[in-house]
Amino acid sequence: MLDLVVPKTVNPMPIKDFLRSHVGLSLTVWRKIKFSGAILVNGKKISITNSIAPGDTITINWVQPCDIIPTKIPLQIVYEDDTLLIIDKPPGMLVHPTTSERLETVGNAVMYYFQQKNLPFKFHPVHRLDRNTSGLLVIAKLPHIQHLLSVNGVKNINRQYVALITGALQPAIGTIDAPIARHPNSIIQRIVSNEGQQATTCYKVLKDLKNASLIELTLLTGRTHQIRVHLSHIGHPILGDDLYGGSRDLISRQALHASSLSFTHPNSGKTIEVSSPLPTDIIKVINILSANKI
Incomplete structure (x- = not known):
């Protein structure tokens, strides 16, 4: 579930336009929400063609499916908040599961971590590292955060x-x-x-x-x-x-x-800076x- 408050500086507009331009929802995620999720404005279900106004509270009840199997693998977490997770990836580990390697990846480890913490999040890596490259990897807990950080690539x-x-x-x-x-x-x-x-x-x-x-x-x-x-x-x-x-x-x-990496947090606007020491090898x-x- 995602709760948003429309800023007072925003003019009335269709809810789709607000979610796309101000929240950063990708067109793919919008389509999935439109067909699979319920959108509430001020606690009431509305049509996707409705408009929003400043001060409105938008609630999106949508659980994104995820077929990544949780696997008990230690994670070296260097930063975490309500929307982001940054880990220090060891060499030799894939980021995403593949048909030949379904259980021993970062995605499996992150889903296990979310499961143990009873967190309703899915795996949304903002960027990737090669299997044998070690170091810092940014993971979004929500798809729109991934989208906001992924626009224009590494910029x-x-x-x-x-x-x-x-x-x-x-x-x-x-x-x-x-x-x-x-x-x-x-x-x-x-x-x-x-x-x-x-x-x-x-x-x-x-x-x-x-x-x-x-x-x-x-x-x-x-x-x-x-x-x-x-x-x-x-x-x-x-x-x-x-x-x-x-x-x-x-x-x-x-x-x-x-x-090392740094970026402006898409929610708070604060600068996030993290670093990782060189591995022993x-x-x-x-x-x-x-x-x-x-």
């Missing part, structure tokens, strides 16, 4: 990553601006291609290591495998990322970690490289 969430890459990256601060497309012979792999979607990644070298660099990256767009593809494209693949040319000699997964590689540096 509503400032995300920073830390990566260990091959070689010494020059210049020490720069921007990689190269379009990304699906590889013509793979459903997984991506490539830089003039036929692809615009993609921009900013980077800064944090530490020079022997035949490697520790760098910080900021996403200005959110393409699949964007950081991995861009770094491989400029000749500095991420250590452990054998899909894009990285060596697995020191680490068995891509040494990529979602280290990446720290171990940094120590090895630092000890061997000439």
Whole structure:
């Protein structure tokens, strides 16, 4: 159930227009509510063609179906409120269940957490992380919150990553601006291609290591495998990322970690800032490289 109060600054308008423009409900969610849910205004059921006025209380009684099976998996929660959950995802875990992996994903763990807390929420990840990328993941408890944070992709969430890459990256601060497309012979792999979607990644070298660099990256767009593809494209693949040319000699997964993020909360308007320390496997590689540096 969702309760909303129409602000006094809003002019009378059809309820659909209000929910779409001021609340952020996607067209998909609106259609599901229209056909499956009950909408009350000031406690009374109304037609979906009715208009609302300033001060009206809107109640939406709609339970979104979810076929994700709750699984008892520990969650590292770094932030939570009534509408959002931010977790620190370990490497090796998918975000969404698939036909071949239905029980051991972030979605399963989150649904178990909601179940144990008797919370009537579903799984609405605002963005994604690759299976072997660790770090911060934002999850909305309500679909309209997911929509509000997802409009225009990552522009509503400032995300920073830390990566260990091959070689010494020059210049020490720069921007990689190269379009990304699906590889013509793979459903997984991506490539830089003039036929692809615009993609921009900013980077800064944090530490020079022997035949490697520790760098910080900021996403200005959110393409699949964007950081991995861009770094491989400029000749500095991420250590452990054998899909894009990285060596697995020191680490068995891509040494990529979602280290910090910030955004304006869609409800309160407050700035939310969270961070995550580097995981032990990446720290171990940094120590090895630092000890061997000439």
